[in-house]
Amino acid sequence: MITGEIKNKIDKIWTDIWAGGITQPLTVIEQLTYLMFIRSLDEKEIENESLEALGLEAAKKVFPQTDEGQAMRWSKFKDKDAREIYEIIGQRVFPFIKTMNNNESSAFSRYMGDAMFLIPTPQVLQKIITGLDELYEHDIKDHDMQGDLYEYMLGKLSVAGQNGQFRTPKHIRDMMVKLLAPTPDDRICDPACGTAGFLVSSAEYIRQKYESQMTAEQWQRFEGDAFTGFDTDRTMLRLSAMNLMLHSITNPHINYADSVSKRNDISDVYDVILANPPFTGTIDEESIHDNLKAVCNTKKTELLFVALFIRMLNIGGRCACIVPDGVLFGTTKAHKALRQELVENQNLQAIISMPSGVFKPYAGVSTAVLVFSKTNAGGTDKVWFYDMKSDGFSLDDKRNDLGNDGDISDIVARFHNLKDEADRKRTEQSFLVDKEEIKSNDYDLSINRYKEIEYEKVEYDPPEVIMARLDELAIDLGSKMEELRGLLENE
Structure with missing residues (x-):
């Protein structure tokens, strides 16, 4: 389960994107999804490098083994100037993930063909990257928590789709x-x-x-x-x-x-x-x-x-x-x-x-x-x-x-x-x-x-008893009013 502190951090990232002009929740989630995916690719590459260092068999390299290819890794660009990060992701990383694996290896890659990178400014992008990196470094420890984070974001979809579909709680x-x-x-x-x-x-x-x-x-x-x-x-x-x-x-x-x-x-x-x-x-x-x-x-x-x-x-x-x-x-x-x-x-x-x-x-x-x-x-x-x-x-x-x-x-x-x-x-x-x-x-x-409803019979007091009770209440109310008037006159 994600804590209130983690939710606050996600909300902060969300607010930064909204402030940048993207107010459609589905678009916000989609843009965050791309960045989470880009970061996960670098994590996978780091894991491969660790296996190789131990002399164990590793999966195929994710990024090209060139200076330009390695510059597309999250760990390499995250601390750079905002404008440089914006150019790297918009011009190089995003086109790379759209075409990686020849659109065959994963379902995510297959549907990236018509994806668009819509983060509006370098400053907004830098805030998102800083916020996500802090979440992953300090708060998200495993796949279960990543899933909970994503579930929390999906919970912000507060409107039904055009065809009547909506998220099931x-x-x-x-x-x-x-x-x-x-x-x-x-x-x-x-x-x-x-x-x-x-x-x-x-x-x-x-x-x-x-x-x-x-x-x-x-x-x-x-x-x-x-x-x-x-x-x-x-x-x-x-x-x-x-x-x-x-x-x-x-x-x-x-x-x-x-x-x-x-x-x-x-x-x-x-x-x-x-x-x-x-x-x-x-x-x-x-x-x-x-x-x-x-x-x-x-x-x-x-x-x-x-x-x-x-x-x-x-x-x-x-x-x-x-x-x-x-x-x-x-x-x-x-x-x-x-x-x-x-x-x-x-x-x-x-x-x-x-x-x-x-x-x-x-x-x-x-x-x-x-x-x-x-x-x-x-x-x-x-x-x-x-x-x-x-x-x-x-x-x-x-x-x-x-x-x-x-x-x-x-x-x-x-x-x-x-x-x-x-x-x-x-x-x-x-x-x-x-x-x-x-x-x-x-x-x-x-x-x-098929359901049967039981109706409980309600017994009411006779009218004369109810009237007597109302008379008693009226007398009591009158005495309280007189007492209040006396207090006001003495002030």
């Missing part, structure tokens, strides 16, 4: 990962990855639970093949590749793709899908893949993505995804067809209704987490419903930390022990509903359809 992502409990042998995908938050949370979970027992083959998979993400925004792809790199995933499969289009033919590949797909907007009907329209004939992205998740999963694969409440009770043919598909042809396990404030300040939309596994042969017996009241943060725009995790620990514990939920009443926070009851309700999956 880390504690919600972590909850969803714990529900699915991925292993080192799973192939994990987010078909609408944004900044790769779900992939990062999955990686953290696997490292925390399995790190001491993972084989060399599993570690090799962990560094690349285990994690796949797709997005249509190249800026997001750059950010997600960097985010994963800072979490020790050096070569993830981060690809530019419109996941629901006819160009995406992926099916029966992944063991785990975690996603928060775009909620708003529609897409060109002609571009939608036919096998998605076969599940639910619609142009609504929130429905098409759920159909996509079913297609992309292996048999036995599992999914946890966030959907707007409308997916659960919408009355169109497409809404009903998708819900019927989940209930009748797959194994729908859980609906976790989340409070509308979870995604503030991005949006106030009410959402739920769908949890299901792919069978293509049914398997839904009972569906578990949970009415989340709190996620550990205030539900207003400020989202203040309440000092606990709200209902999250309870949700995870109960989900992994559903046999004990059988006797829960509909008046409680979680309960099971038979498949046949859901079917009889036109496959409505909204928790309010």
Whole structure:
């Protein structure tokens, strides 16, 4: 975890960039990402040189072994005059990282082609470099802390994207990962990855639970093949590749793709899908893949993505995804067809209704987490419903930390022990509903359809008792007023 002192240092760097004229948070993060990447290249080179000095095998050199090439290293230019630093990075280092590895070696390099260096002045650049260097030298000790720093910066993205996508809070992502409990042998995908938050949370979970027992083959998979993400925004792809790199995933499969289009033919590949797909907007009907329209004939992205998740999963694969409440009770043919598909042809396990404030300040939309596994042969017996009241943060725009995790620990514990939920009443926070009851309700999956509310009977005193009490209060108030007047007259 990063401390308040570290946050203050990051905020100071952020303020310096804003003062220089860059006020779009996404642009600020992108520019900081480039500089963090440039510094990481020099750290890698220093590590290689240390191995060589010990007579050990080292990786291929990062920088050209010429005077000009070595001058591009962070450790060589960081203490130079501001104007010289600005020229070195803008004219030499930035073009170098855009073309390094022939755009093949890493996901980050692949999406650098249209990147732009936008730091406005030498003075602003020097302040950023000094601030970052102090952070790395004194505060950031390992990859976990680098990831926490990056997560904190991403938290400053306070607006939703044009297509309705926005960053999923880390504690919600972590909850969803714990529900699915991925292993080192799973192939994990987010078909609408944004900044790769779900992939990062999955990686953290696997490292925390399995790190001491993972084989060399599993570690090799962990560094690349285990994690796949797709997005249509190249800026997001750059950010997600960097985010994963800072979490020790050096070569993830981060690809530019419109996941629901006819160009995406992926099916029966992944063991785990975690996603928060775009909620708003529609897409060109002609571009939608036919096998998605076969599940639910619609142009609504929130429905098409759920159909996509079913297609992309292996048999036995599992999914946890966030959907707007409308997916659960919408009355169109497409809404009903998708819900019927989940209930009748797959194994729908859980609906976790989340409070509308979870995604503030991005949006106030009410959402739920769908949890299901792919069978293509049914398997839904009972569906578990949970009415989340709190996620550990205030539900207003400020989202203040309440000092606990709200209902999250309870949700995870109960989900992994559903046999004990059988006797829960509909008046409680979680309960099971038979498949046949859901079917009889036109496959409505909204928790309010099944939840029962207990109304407490309130007994009021008879009117004459209430009136007598008011009379007593009036007499008491009158005496106090007289006492106050006496005090004022004596002054």
